[in-house]
Amino acid sequence: MTVTADQDWQNNLDEVQYQVARKGATEPPFSGKYWDHKETGCYLCLCCQAPLFRSETKYDSGSGWPSFYDVFARDSITIRRDQSHAMIRDELLCAGCDAHLGHLFTDGPAPTGLRYCINSAALDFSRDQA
Ligand SMILES: [Zn+2]
Numbered sequence: 266m267t268v269t270a271d272q273d274w275q276n277n278l279d280e281v282q283y284q285v286a287r288k289g290a291t292e293p294p295f296s297g298k299y300w301d302h303k304e305t306g307c308y309l310c311l312c313c314q315a316p317l318f319r320s321e322t323k324y325d326s327g328s329g330w331p332s333f334y335d336v337f338a339r340d341s342i343t344i345r346r347d348q349s350h351a352m353i354r355d356e357l358l359c360a361g362c363d364a365h366l367g368h369l370f371t372d373g374p375a376p377t378g379l380r381y382c383i384n385s386a387a388l389d390f391s392r393d394q395a
Contacts, residue, residue: 269362274312285386286312286364289349289356294329297385301325306392307337313362314389317341318381326373326380331388333381334373342381344369357381 274287284290294300299308308318308331318333326332336342340360347356347368355369366387373380 269312278311282311282386285384286366289365291367292330292384292386297330299331299383299385299388299390300329302331302385302390304390304392306390308333308383309389309391310359310361310364310366311387311389312364313359315341315359315361316391317359317366317388318383324374326382328380328382330367331383331385332373333383334375334377334379336381342366357383359387 271287275283278286281292285292305320307316307320309315310317316337318337322333322335324332324334343358343360345356345358347354357366357369358364359366364387367381367383370380370382371378
């Protein structure tokens with residue numbers, strides 16, 4: 266795949282999208298456009314349009330961020346140990362373009378027990394055709 270220069274990301278994303286997806290920032294809770302979004306379809310990586318999550322695995326975690334209990338495909342997301350902010354967390358990255366997506370927690374619902382806590386700013390959405 267082509268490597269996109271940091272400057273190009275900065276030109277093509279808005280400030281929040283850029284800070285989240287390319288710089289690992291976290292959007293404020295309840296601020297994004299997808300935390301309370303309930304349409305049926307697929308959530309994509311904003312940067313490379315790779316499918317990341319299905320709406321069927323989205324649930325209301327009460328956190329203010331879009332939360333999923335499973336991924337679209339096992340190889341669509343990379344997990345990296347993140348020790349910033351004096352915490353050890355598992356950071357979630359797009360496997361296709363290394364965009365920062367959010368973090369993985371283990372307080373999710375059945376059947377996985379996982380919570381993929383994702384920033385709206387790193388996502389795009391593709392509604393299923395009726
Ligand atoms: Zn991507």
